[in-house]
Amino acid sequence: MADRNEKQLMELLKRPGNNVCADCGSKNPEWASYNIGIFVCTRCAGVHRSMGAHISKVKHLKLDRWEDSQLERMKEVGNNAARLRYEERVPPCYRKPVEDDPQVLVEQWIRAKYQREEFCHPERQGYVSGYMEGFLMKRGKEDSRYHPRKFVLSEADDTLKYHVKEKKDPKAVLRLSELNVAFAPQKTGNLNSLQLTFIKDGSTRHIYVYHDDPAVIVNWYMAIRCAKLHRLQVAYPAANESELVGHLTRDFIREGWLYKTGPRSSDAYKKRWFTMDNRKLMYHDDPLDAHPKGEIFLGHVLDGYSVRVGVPPGTRDQGFSFTLRTPERSYNLSAASDEDRDEWIQAIDSVLERPLTPQDSSSKYQECKVVCLCEVPQMDCHNRIFPVKCFNVYLKYVCFYIY
Numbered sequence: 591m592a593d594r595n596e597k598q599l600m601e602l603l604k605r606p607g608n609n610v611c612a613d614c615g616s617k618n619p620e621w622a623s624y625n626i627g628i629f630v631c632t633r634c635a636g637v638h639r640s641m642g643a644h645i646s647k648v649k650h651l652k653l654d655r656w657e658d659s660q661l662e663r664m665k666e667v668g669n670n671a672a673r674l675r676y677e678e679r680v681p682p683c684y685r686k687p688v689e690d691d692p693q694v695l696v697e698q699w700i701r702a703k704y705q706r707e708e709f710c711h712p713e714r715q716g717y718v719s720g721y722m723e724g725f726l727m728k729r730g731k732e733d734s735r736y737h738p739r740k741f742v743l744s745e746a747d748d749t750l751k752y753h754v755k756e757k758k759d760p761k762a763v764l765r766l767s768e769l770n771v772a773f774a775p776q777k778t779g780n781l782n783s784l785q786l787t788f789i790k791d792g793s794t795r796h797i798y799v800y801h802d803d804p805a806v807i808v809n810w811y812m813a814i815r816c817a818k819l820h821r822l823q824v825a826y827p828a829a830n831e832s833e834l835v836g837h838l839t840r841d842f843i844r845e846g847w848l849y850k851t852g853p854r855s856s857d858a859y860k861k862r863w864f865t866m867d868n869r870k871l872m873y874h875d876d877p878l879d880a881h882p883k884g885e886i887f888l889g890h891v892l893d894g895y896s897v898r899v900g901v902p903p904g905t906r907d908q909g910f911s912f913t914l915r916t917p918e919r920s921y922n923l924s925a926a927s928d929e930d931r932d933e934w935i936q937a938i939d940s941v942l943e944r945p946l947t948p949q950d951s952s953s954k955y956q957e958c959k960v961v962c963l964c965e966v967p968q969m970d971c972h973n974r975i976f977p978v979k980c981f982n983v984y985l986k987y988v989c990f991y992i993y
């Protein structure tokens with residue numbers, strides 16, 4: 591009997607929809623929730639189990655014994671039918687996780703679906719309202735310790751503010767339209783943490799926050815996305831919603847330690863934390879620094895950008911080196927291994943090969959505009975992002991694209 595049921599389960603697994611995990615879409619699910627009637631992967635099965643058997647009853651497809659009634663339930667439902675029910679009202683701004691996405695995102699997606707049934711009851715989706723306030727633990731810029739800060743999100747004002755003292759003026763007012771948010775579990779060591787990145791006084795600024803309750807941190811993440819989407823929909827009423835959704839938040843393409851020299855060929859290699867954010871390659875002394883030490887714009891190959899193995903003749907070589915060339919400068923870099931170097935080159939190359947989109951150009955333009963607002967004559971501008979020379983080249987370059 592058991593053998594026959596296992597065989598039938600394997601047949602069911604081949605049906606369209608059942609051959610990928612019902613929650614994260616990864617291939618070849620090996621588990622199932624037999625009361626909900628879905629096939630899931632190992633990671634998602636762990637989340638289902640953690641919700642308790644009153645929500646989801648989990649079994650392995652091959653290693654566990656299947657009763658006839660349980661098999662019947664799987665036949666009756668299956669992944670496609672379950673999706674229609676539990677994902678009926680997923681708001682477009684909600685980021686549905688895929689394989690390899692941060693654990694907190696996967697966990698809260700599954701809990702939102704089956705435990706809180708947020709997508710059957712849209713009134714439970716607090717993050718779509720355009721307003722959110724509450725306390726988050728924020729990492730101090732100077733002392734590196736986390737302190738509770740009150741955050742207020744307002745879609746109407748296009749702002750995210752935070753207050754040191756609740757009754758006083760905000761310490762900072764961030765424009766939602768210029769804000770990126772990403773999960774930062776590896777860097778902070780906290781699964782429920784976010785990295786907020788924005789431009790302040792012409793320089794990129796990162797802030798790190800977390801909340802002990804994973805549902806709260808994911809709600810903040812979705813609230814920022816939803817507010818951004820609504821504002822974009824007002825600004826671009828004719829735009830396709832799915833295209834706008836692609837511009838809400840960005841995960842970093844790649845992060846990690848590299849060695850980098852200064853501009854002179856005799857300069858020593860120094861260890862730096864690199865973060866590749868779309869066309870912006872930033873380097874920091876420490877992964878959690880509030881500001882990058884430097885930023886490199888990654889343009890298009892046809893405009894003089896390239897990356898290749900090795901360093902130019904006459905330059906010191908170290909470890910697994912490679913060179914990034916921009917029209918302004920050549921950067922000598924070194925990775926930890928062959929594999930690490932190949933992955934960096936591949937990541938950078940994929941961006942250099944990609945034509946600049948209007949968004950790429952406008953983000954460059956936006957950054958320049960902020961720089962200009964410092965009201966220092968351009969030649970004397972000691973803005974920390976771009977050395978004077980690069981800064982001028984950069985401005986010209988931007989104008990070339992804008993006009």
Ligand SMILES: [Zn+2]
Binds near residue numbers: 613614615631633635
């Ligand atoms: Zn999964």
